[in-house]
Amino acid sequence: MSKRRLLAVVPVLVMVMLLMAVWRASAQDPTPYPTQTPYPTQTSYPTQTPYPTFTPIGQQTEGTAEPQSTGPIQTGDMSVQWVADDQLYESRYPEGMTFSIKITSSAGLIEQARVVWTHAPGRQNTLPAEIVNPETGELLAEWEHTSGNRPPWLGIEYWWEVTDAQGNGYSTVHVTGAYEDNTREWLYGESEDIIVYANALPQSVIDDTISAMRSQRETYRAAWGGLLPFKPRAILFGDRAVWEEWQEGVVNQAVIGTTNLSWGATVQLHTGSSPLSDISFGTVPHEIAHLYQAWFAPTGFPSGTWWIEGNATFFELERQYDYEGRVRNLAANGELPVLLQGTGPNPSGLGPDGIGRLGYDVGYTFFKWLVQNYGLEAHHELVELLQSSDITRNEALETVTGLTVEEIETEWREWLGAEGPAPTLAPTWTPQVFPSPTPFIFPTEEG
Ligand SMILES: [Zn+2]
DSSP: OOHHHHHHTOOOOOHHHHHHHHHHHHHHOSSOOOOOSOOTTSTTSOOSSOOOOOOOOOOOOTTOSSOOOOOOEEESOTTOOEEEEEEEEEEOTTSEEEEEEEEEETTBOEEEEEEEEESSTTOOEEEEOEEEETTTTEEEEEEEGGGSOOOTTOEEEEEEEEEETTSOEEEOOOEEEEOOOOSSOOEEEEOSSOEEEEESSOHHHHHHHHHHHHHHHHHHHHHHTSOOSSOOEEEEESOHHHHHHTOOSOOOTTEEEEEETTTTEEEEEOOSSSOHHHIIIIIHHHHHHHHHHHHHOGGGSOTTSHHHHHHHHHTOSSOSSOHHHHHHHHHHTTOOOOOSSTTOSOTTOOOTTSOSOHHHHHHHHHHHHHHHHHOHHHHHHHHHHHTSTTSOHHHHHHHHHSSOHHHHHHHHHHHTTOOSOOOOOOSOOOOOOOOOSSTTEEEEEOO
16 A cells, blocks of 8 residues: 555544543543643743643544544633634654644633644643744644653544633544554554554454454453444554664663553564564454553553453453363363462462463453353353442352352362362462562563
């Protein structure tokens, strides 16, 4: 596909979904989403007049490609005539982004201005604008890549918020775009389920990813009680130099992927150490499951646990090897680790069989057991329970299965072919303390 054509099909998110998602995020999350890396100058922004609270933008028509805005929002004196003109957005990837516009108010000069954008619903970035010319209302905001890692092709939905000298407020129509990489050739594909970009990789990775996500659509829907309220992105790299280009600081060579809810995206590097189809049929469905976890039950899936990784592994369409067979071997050898006491198996730890990924594989069998015996609706019920921080994981499991924790562990072990009762740990377990340096960001380490 030519670059020109590629640019012509830069995807547009349906705004109503974004707005519903913002509402949903604020309505259901027990704890607020962590803010993105704070923009350094945000706190020092002069706020003589606080920004007015803008009411949500009105109805959109679902299913249309272009957002149909009901128009800008104004606060204060509604008779004020606002004019917004010459609105521009430019991706300067990998250097940053430039936003510019002219806004005037009939009541006075513009006193404050900022641009606000999201890559995914619920998480906003704000950037104070320079008032280039107070007379013409010419505004400029430039985001520099040194303010934080951003891979290419993240979606952008942005708008301007300004106040005039009389304290009247104005918020412009939302506009969508992308942090485009115009410096090289990218392949692009989009379906109902996902937006995919790939560089230095064949077209098959786009087609396969779209196919895998289509195959998993109804599984996600049933397991989570709905689909993600935004279309996730998979940004796939075949060239390590391009992979490192957008990352600030020293790049950890072992990390070949990351998934970030505030980006609404997973980014992955294909290193050649495994077949390319693993990315499409394994990694992407796994990483998109992490987005579901972070969206639907963020406190219910603590990072760094067998629970979160086993759960995401359950959503892989194809597996790198026979995870279940490996765990059944452990069970046959009397080497099945204790699951529901203490912290359980370390996700990337070595098993007694000398193979890594212990918590991934063991955790995978737990979710397979759960769904095989109680259905995807049990998974959905579990998710609903885990949205509340008032209930522990084990209490939620007891509610869903009608069994005690001991019975659950025993049934799962017997399903795997283990003999004898589940081992019990001494009652002085260390409390569950999980390292979660960056919530809702899931690095993929090279196995
Ligand atoms: Zn994972």
